[in-house]
Amino acid sequence: MRPDIDAAVSKLSSTIGAKREIQRLPEVPWEGGTVEILAVGVYGKGNGLLAMTNQRLVFFHGLLGQQVEDFPYDRISSVQWSGGMLLGTLTVFASGNKAEIKQLPKDQGKALADSLRMRIAGGSAPSTPTLAVPAPAPTPADDIASRLATLDQLRTSGVITEEEYRDRRTKILDSL
Template sequence: MSEKKSRLEEIKAELEKLNINPTFFARKEIHELPNVLSTDEKIVYLVEGRNKTTQHHIILVATDRRLIFIDKEFMYGLKVEDFSYNKVSSIQYEKSLMLASIDISIADNILEIDGVGKYEAELFCEKVRDFMSRPKEYFQPKSEPSVLDQLEQLGRLKENGVITEEEFAEQKKKLINKL
């Protein structure tokens, strides 16, 4: 079994333990998680919904390190945005009759996600608020990944079609120049 496949199986097992059952619509984003998460990064909670701006189906992932927004669309490619919890100024949810929406304020930007399950939106916001209240030192990386680790991650991104050959070459050159 390939490394990506085994990592994907670990992630699916992690989601199952958290009692998170993503729908069929989130499968593309879930399959990108092995490329997005660090090896020892743990998912705290995950919700799926619709980006109010683009109307694309997306997932929001709260990990033990950061908040990640993943949008994988067939025609538009992959969009990943991640935010340190200490950059999030507020997170709120609003329930309607059937579903809920989540608004996340980061600097001068507001991410708006709707079509989220009511219970899931509330729980997600609680989990994120818990991390927002932690001291900045909590989020400092334990150790800087080595250049070799970064090159391996870069290779996986290229191998999986997340970045082009040109982007790979450019980033590889930057990393090698650090040596």
């Protein structure tokens, strides 16, 4: 497997219902894509694997064949998380459609929802042009503070490990 997939798989609490999809994940075509977060859930007709990559959100499943449904980040308008005691539902609103991925483990689903929200908030453009006063350009200190805050949120939500947090924090501070 690939290092990015291995790292994401190691964070899964269970691979039940998605072992075949995990093994076939490297076959899903995406050029230059890396897997950031994985979760096992139910969408449409069955169990499968939800993968958040650096390019899109992908649900991958199929008993006899391979079925892939992807959600490019620029098409996702909002994300909703509804958690129960152990499991929850992630609802993705994209291009006027609604996709519900159910039975996600609570910790993985919440971390994925939080990461998705951050991703679409940072990369979304307003749908209609508006007149606005340009914001002042951020100073290097503001940019560093923002990057450190985002990094802290990723660690708190469980998206990155403590070791990854320390490594990335060091790199940010070294860029001063």
